[in-house]
Every structure is written in C-alpha cells, then in structure tokens.
Amino acid sequence: MSGPMNRPIGGAMNAPTQRSKDFRGSALRLVKRLTPQRTLTAMVLLLGIGGIAIGVIGPRVLGHATDLLFNGVIGRELPLGLTKEQAVEAARARGDGQFADLLSGMNVIPGYGVDFAAIARTLLLALGLYLIAALMIWVQARLLNVTVQRTMVALRSDVEDKVHRLPLSYFDTRQRGEVLSRVTNDVDNIQQSLTMTISQLLTSVLTVIAVFVMMLTISPLLALITVLTVPLSLLATRTIARRSQKLFIDQWRNTGRLNAHIEETYSGFTVVKTFGHREIAEKKFSELNGDVYRASFGAQFLSGLVGPATTFIGNVSYVAVAVVGGIQVATGQITLGSIQAFIQYVRQFNQPLTQVAAMYNTMQSGIASAERVFDLLDADEQRPDPVPPTPRAQPFAGRxxxxxxxxxxxxxxxxxxxxxxxxxxxxxxxxxxxxxxxxxxxxxxxxxxxxxxxxxxxxxxxxxxxxxxxxxxxxxxxxxxxxxxxxxxxxxxxxxxxxxxxxxxxxxxxxxxxxxxxxxxxxxxxxxxxxxxxxxxxxxxxxxxxxxxxxxxxxxxxxxxxxxxxxxxxxxxxxxxxxxxxxxxxxxxxxxxxxxxxxxxxxxxxxxxxxxxxxxxxxxxxxxxxxxxxxxxx
Missing domain, CATH: 3.40.50.300 (P-loop containing nucleotide triphosphate hydrolases)
Structure with a gap:
C-alpha cells in the first residue's frame, strides 16, 4: 500500500496540545444559538417572569394570614372596648414595655378573636396564586424544551454539514473515535446540559430578583444582611470553578481518546486477537480509562464542593436574619407575619444560589463539550467549489x-x-x-x-x-x-x-x-x-x-x-x-x-x-x- 504510508499518522495522541479554552466566550456562543428561536425564547422569559412574580407574592399572603391569626389570639385577651392605643398605654403603665412594643406593631382590635373567614379567604388567595404560578412555570418548561430541542436539531445539522465540508486531511490527523465522540457524546452532553441548566438558571435569576424586591418591601435592613452573603457565595463558586474547569476539559478530551481506542480495537478485533495484542489493548484501555476516571473524579469532586459551600454561607445569613428579625418583631418594627414571610424569602433567595452552584458542574461539562464541538465547526474547510463551476461534457470523454x-x-x-x-x-x-x-x-x-x-x-x-x-x-x-x-x-x-x-x-x-x-x-x-x-x-x-x-x-x-x-x-x-x-x-x-x-x-x-x-x-x-x-x- 502506498496511501497510508504517505499520510501523516493521525490520532488524538499526536494531536496538538489543546489550547486554553474561553469558557465565557463559548457559553455566550452557545446561548447565541438560541436566537433563531427568539419568539419562543421571549415567551419563555415572559412566562418565567410572570410565574415567579406571582409565586413570590405567596409568602407575603401567607404572612398576612399569620398576622390575622396572631392578631385574633392577642386581641381576644385584651379588654373589649379599648382602642389599640389605649391597650399599648395600659401595658406601658404596668411596666410591660416589651409587650407594648409588640402590640404597637400589630393591627389588633381588643376584645375580638380570630377571624377565620378572613383567614380562609387569604389562604384560598394564596392557593390560587400558587396554582397560577405553577401553570405558568409548567408552560414555560414545555416551551423551553421545544426551544432547546429545535436548537439542538440545528446544531446537529450544522455538525453534519460541517463534516461533509472538512478536507480528508482533517480525518487523517484524528482518530475516528475522537471525531465520533465530538459529533455524538459531546452533542448529547450539550443537549442535556442546556435542558438542565437553562431552565434552572433562568428560574434562579428571576427568583433572586423578585425575592429581593419583596424583601426590600418588608425590611431593607434584613435585605441588606441577606445580600451581604452573596459576594461570599460568588467568590467560593468562582474559586472552585477555576480549578474544576480545566478538569472538565480534560474529562471530555480523555473521553474522546478512550472512544477512539475502543473504536479501533473493536473494528480491528480480529487483528488484535490474531497477533496476541489483547494484553496490550487492555493495558492501553486501562491507561485511558484511568485518565478519564481521574479527570472526571477531580472535576466532579471540586465542582461538588460548590453546593455545600454556598449552603453554609446561606445558612449564616439565615441565622443572622432570624436573630435581627426576632428583635425587630419584639420591638414592633415589623409584624410576626412579615418576619415569617421574610424567612421564607431568605430560603427562596438562597435556594436558587445553591441550585445554581450545585448544577455548575453540569454547566461546566456542557461548556467543555461545546468548546470541542465549536472547535470542529471552526476547523478549516476544504477549498469551496467555484461558483458557478466550469460545466463538463456529459459524460466524460475520459482524457x-x-x-x-x-x-x-x-x-x-x-x-x-x-x-x-x-x-x-x-x-x-x-x-x-x-x-x-x-x-x-x-x-x-x-x-x-x-x-x-x-x-x-x-x-x-x-x-x-x-x-x-x-x-x-x-x-x-x-x-x-x-x-x-x-x-x-x-x-x-x-x-x-x-x-x-x-x-x-x-x-x-x-x-x-x-x-x-x-x-x-x-x-x-x-x-x-x-x-x-x-x-x-x-x-x-x-x-x-x-x-x-x-x-x-x-x-x-x-x-x-x-x-x-x-x-x-x-x-x-x-x-x-x-x-x-x-x-x-x-x-x-x-x-x-x-x-x-x-x-x-x-x-x-x-x-x-x-x-x-x-x-x-x-x-x-x-x-x-x-x-x-x-x-x-x-
């Protein structure tokens, strides 16, 4: 044979050293591929805003129900015929200033008990809001799935078209398994990552914004305490992400090398058996499999630290809010229902940050795969045919x-x-x-x-x-x-x-x-x-x-x-x-x-x-x- 001896020996092992990857640029480029579905994307965004805006009102409504219940319990213990101001003065006169402060911050009517009808109406309102919010989020998830699937269909089509435009030299310098890994494993990983992260990321960002606005309406001081922990969470996430990003790139590069070895071994299985190279093939497999294991373990371990770190920081803010909020309730600055709603908002505020941190490994894995696919899409193509091409005689004369x-x-x-x-x-x-x-x-x-x-x-x-x-x-x-x-x-x-x-x-x-x-x-x-x-x-x-x-x-x-x-x-x-x-x-x-x-x-x-x-x-x-x-x- 003359051809293979003339061509450069290909393979991932001889490929150029992988350059440093642009995580942010690749992420933006991946998001830009959603622009052809801009109408669906806009609908997804509007539904997300509406569903989350309605959903975050729920804790405030439930807080109002708590106030109605607590006001009724306290009011029932006060003498009938007094005004709230008179009840406050009476408490101060007998030296119970703490109760007077608490009473001053409540909307209580002395002598009246719990208004269960008002509480029932309030709870029904909260239930209706939650149902509407859930419906809107469900429709948003359906439309988002359509958007992602259409985007992936276009990406797969672009990859397929690109493969046919690549010169033979591209495949001569790469193992087939490595190329197959990019057009199958990496594309599938992008789809899974987009499906998992876009919905979560969009919901989390909108939730954080909406919850922060609601917290400001209750207590700017408590909102400030909650927000102060966000930079710590971002710093922890960024520090860990920098270390794990390289490992995710290594994970998918090593996966491509492993797939290339498996494809070559299985396609030439008869040759491997005939020449007794089973042990050599197994040793090579073990080495490549070990590389995948080490990169994957390191990437998953490091990225897995993001969730616990952000959860710990969030719990610190939760404790601070509980302490300061309790003092404000005792001094009559805010009501018990308001602090109850605020604590719910703190949980809602920290939960998206924790969820984003927890799925950050999925996002990094998807971006690493996107970089490999974009590398294929950016590869030099064969020289295009002239437009229009020179017509030839039909059929060839054959000279x-x-x-x-x-x-x-x-x-x-x-x-x-x-x-x-x-x-x-x-x-x-x-x-x-x-x-x-x-x-x-x-x-x-x-x-x-x-x-x-x-x-x-x-x-x-x-x-x-x-x-x-x-x-x-x-x-x-x-x-x-x-x-x-x-x-x-x-x-x-x-x-x-x-x-x-x-x-x-x-x-x-x-x-x-x-x-x-x-x-x-x-x-x-x-x-x-x-x-x-x-x-x-x-x-x-x-x-x-x-x-x-x-x-x-x-x-x-x-x-x-x-x-x-x-x-x-x-x-x-x-x-x-x-x-x-x-x-x-x-x-x-x-x-x-x-x-x-x-x-x-x-x-x-x-x-x-x-x-x-x-x-x-x-x-x-x-x-x-x-x-x-x-x-x-x-």
Whole structure:
C-alpha cells in the first residue's frame, strides 16, 4: 500500500496540545444559538417572569394570614372596648414595655378573636396564586424544551454539514473515535446540559430578583444582611470553578481518546486477537480509562464542593436574619407575619444560589463539550467549489492529464514532485512502485480528496479545480483494497452505486462481477444481510460486491487500487475478468503490486519517491531492463 504510508499518522495522541479554552466566550456562543428561536425564547422569559412574580407574592399572603391569626389570639385577651392605643398605654403603665412594643406593631382590635373567614379567604388567595404560578412555570418548561430541542436539531445539522465540508486531511490527523465522540457524546452532553441548566438558571435569576424586591418591601435592613452573603457565595463558586474547569476539559478530551481506542480495537478485533495484542489493548484501555476516571473524579469532586459551600454561607445569613428579625418583631418594627414571610424569602433567595452552584458542574461539562464541538465547526474547510463551476461534457470523454503536479501532506516533505503524464480516452494506465512511492496519492488528487500544491490535473481539458466535486466524483468509479460494506443486504450494497437502478440492472451488474455465482449459495440470496464490516462473507466476495457496485454506477473513469491484493488466485481471476469488462471503453487507472494484473495496460508508470522514473508498455519496459524489469524479476 502506498496511501497510508504517505499520510501523516493521525490520532488524538499526536494531536496538538489543546489550547486554553474561553469558557465565557463559548457559553455566550452557545446561548447565541438560541436566537433563531427568539419568539419562543421571549415567551419563555415572559412566562418565567410572570410565574415567579406571582409565586413570590405567596409568602407575603401567607404572612398576612399569620398576622390575622396572631392578631385574633392577642386581641381576644385584651379588654373589649379599648382602642389599640389605649391597650399599648395600659401595658406601658404596668411596666410591660416589651409587650407594648409588640402590640404597637400589630393591627389588633381588643376584645375580638380570630377571624377565620378572613383567614380562609387569604389562604384560598394564596392557593390560587400558587396554582397560577405553577401553570405558568409548567408552560414555560414545555416551551423551553421545544426551544432547546429545535436548537439542538440545528446544531446537529450544522455538525453534519460541517463534516461533509472538512478536507480528508482533517480525518487523517484524528482518530475516528475522537471525531465520533465530538459529533455524538459531546452533542448529547450539550443537549442535556442546556435542558438542565437553562431552565434552572433562568428560574434562579428571576427568583433572586423578585425575592429581593419583596424583601426590600418588608425590611431593607434584613435585605441588606441577606445580600451581604452573596459576594461570599460568588467568590467560593468562582474559586472552585477555576480549578474544576480545566478538569472538565480534560474529562471530555480523555473521553474522546478512550472512544477512539475502543473504536479501533473493536473494528480491528480480529487483528488484535490474531497477533496476541489483547494484553496490550487492555493495558492501553486501562491507561485511558484511568485518565478519564481521574479527570472526571477531580472535576466532579471540586465542582461538588460548590453546593455545600454556598449552603453554609446561606445558612449564616439565615441565622443572622432570624436573630435581627426576632428583635425587630419584639420591638414592633415589623409584624410576626412579615418576619415569617421574610424567612421564607431568605430560603427562596438562597435556594436558587445553591441550585445554581450545585448544577455548575453540569454547566461546566456542557461548556467543555461545546468548546470541542465549536472547535470542529471552526476547523478549516476544504477549498469551496467555484461558483458557478466550469460545466463538463456529459459524460466524460475520459482524457486525463497531469501537468507538473506537486503535492505534500506536510510542508517541506514532498510526496509528488513535478509529475506529468496523459491518459488517453479508453486507455488503461497502470501505476506501480514500492510502498510509499505516492501511487494512492495520485488517485486521491484525481478525486480531489486533496488539492494539488502546484500544477494542474485536467479532464477533457478542464482543470478539476474548476469543477464541482460532486459532478467530478460522480463520473469516477473506485474499487479500493480496503472494501467498504454497510450494514444491510447484499442487494442494497450493490444498489448503492446507483440508487435509481432497476432490479434487473442490479442483477446484471452482479452477474458481470461474478457476484451472482456465490449469492445463490447463500440462504437468503441477495437479501442476505452483511455486517457493517462485511465480516460474515469472505474478503474476495466483498471485493466482488464492490466491483458490482462500480459496474452499476457506470463511471467514465475507473480507479482500481490494489483491488486483488487480498484474494486468492481463483478469485483474482474472477476479479480480473470482471474488471476487464468494467474497463471496456473507460479510462482506467490500476494500482497493483501483482504485475500479472497490469500486463495488458496501455501505459505503465513506474513511480519512485513521487516521480515517474519509467513509462511505457509491459514489453517496452522489459526491453529497457530498468526498474520495471527488476521488479518483474523480483
């Protein structure tokens, strides 16, 4: 093989060191993705404001019910016929100043007991307010869920579109499991984080504001005492978050590395077992799994300290309010119902802060995943097609010309140097040479998987750089050494070459590729299902299916890259017969180590170190007794 030897060895282990992440910038960028749902977002905000505003009135109403009850109890003990002022003076006259202060702050009528009817009306009002608030919050949660789901649908669509715009070099320098982790695990984690945090964050912020306003209406002094603890909570949260943020980034980076190792091990499980690398694979898994464990444990442990820290600070303010509030009630500055309502407000004020702190680990985890997804979305894309692209003749006539082509996967390490040749329409060009000579790179350039650094590649006189990639590739058929079958039936795998083909055309292509011969020996025939990697059929049968797929596609240009390297001699003969029919009247490029497959080629190119060292027919090259002659003898 020449391709993989030429490409940079990819993988997360060789990826560049991850740069310092912008937590705030990524969070704002994630929130901005909600803007297409601005109408729903506005409704969510309005419902949240309304529900919380109504909900925070409840403690004040309940406090009024407590005042009615307490006023009735005290009033029943006072002589009937006195005014409140007279009762206060009488208490002071007998030296009970503390009771007089308490009485002065109450709305009591001496001689009258508890007004249970008024209390019932007050409680019903509170119940109604709570029901309305709950309904509004429920509707808000439903709309918020719709908003988040629509946002995630758009994000997944953007990621999918981005993957198709990325150059092949992006995937060559990263393990597949690492990329899969970004487009699956990280996106799912963002969704869960948004669902959990946005609702909680929005509710918490609105609750804190509304509760603070209500506390000010009761006692500015107590409100000030409560607010003084907020900076301490924020300081504790910020201190812990700075330490845990890096660990969350490490957690998801290590998760990607672990997924990459698992994907590679499972996809090459037969190779691992054959060469006895089970212990090595398990050791590598244990190391990567340990990295995930340490990062995850550290991140969760540190972020888990935020909740207890803020709860402790909140309890300090709760104690201070209880002490100062008790003094104010005793001195008649506020009523018992008011201090009861205020204590409820303190709990409501501290609870959102504690909840935000408790779910801060979820938010940090989501932002860490968002950074990884945004990193993918910001990756350099392949060069866009010209607008409009140069139209090509339909179909290709098939003349291919390389003009002084130069290319390097890495700057300063050329793979192809000043390479020029012409393939006439309908001819067969064979490319031979040692591993790493650049043979597969030539066809990658022809398919525009990579762009040439210098020179041009022309098809029918048109530079392929000026063509639409889809139009270019739709006219080229490829049969590679590494066959690819998807999970489905044999019929579906062949029909993939031309989805609009009729059943008769699929069977005809299968017959031409000698697939029909072995399909009838299978229990379900063409409906036999194959695994994702085709593991339940032989390598030769897989190769014949891919040839049938290429025959069905009816391309004008054909590329055969080591198509017979992994099959037995009998299957090789079948493949040669199939490809001979496939190559009829088509310009074909054959890359092969087995020289028996290229003897009848119209042009043989001998490539070494990215240069053509010999060219000619089989007989002409043998007569020169050069590199090709040495390869044949070897």
């Amino acid at each position: 291919v010309e390389f003009e002084h082509v130069e290319f390097a996967y890495r700057p300063g390490t050329p793979i192809i140097e000043d390479l020029s040749f012409v393939a006439e329409p309908g001819s067969t060009v064979a490319i031979v040479g040692p591993t790493g000579a650049g043979k597969t790179t030539l066809v990658n350039l022809l398919m525009r998987f990579y762009e040439v650094d210098e020179g041009r590649i022309l098809i029918d006189g048109v530079d392929i750089a000026d063509m639409d990639r889809h139009e270019l590739r739709s006219g080229i058929g490829m049969v590679l050494q590494d066959t690819w079958l998807f999970g489905g039936t044999i019929y579906d795998n062949i029909a993939y070459g031309r989805p609009d083909a009729t059943e008769a055309e699929v069977i005809e292509a299968a017959t031409a590729a000698h697939v029909d011969r072995f399909v009838h020996t299978l229990p379900d025939g063409y409906e036999t299902r194959v695994n994702d990697d085709g593991g339940n059929i032989s390598a030769g049968e897989k190769q014949l299916i891919t040839i049938a797929r290429a025959i069905l596609a009816q391309p004008r240009l054909l590329i055969l890259d080591e198509a017979t390297s992994s099959v037995d001699t009998r299957t090789e003969l079948l493949i040669q017969l199939a490809t001979a029919e496939l190559r009829r009247d088509r310009t074909s490029f054959i890359i092969a180590h087995r020289l028996s497959t290229i003897r009848d080629a119209d042009l043989i190119l001998v490539v070494e170190a990215g240069r053509i060292v010999e060219r000619g027919t089989h007989d002409e090259l043998l007569a020169r007794r050069g590199e090709y002659w040495a390869m044949v003898n070897a």
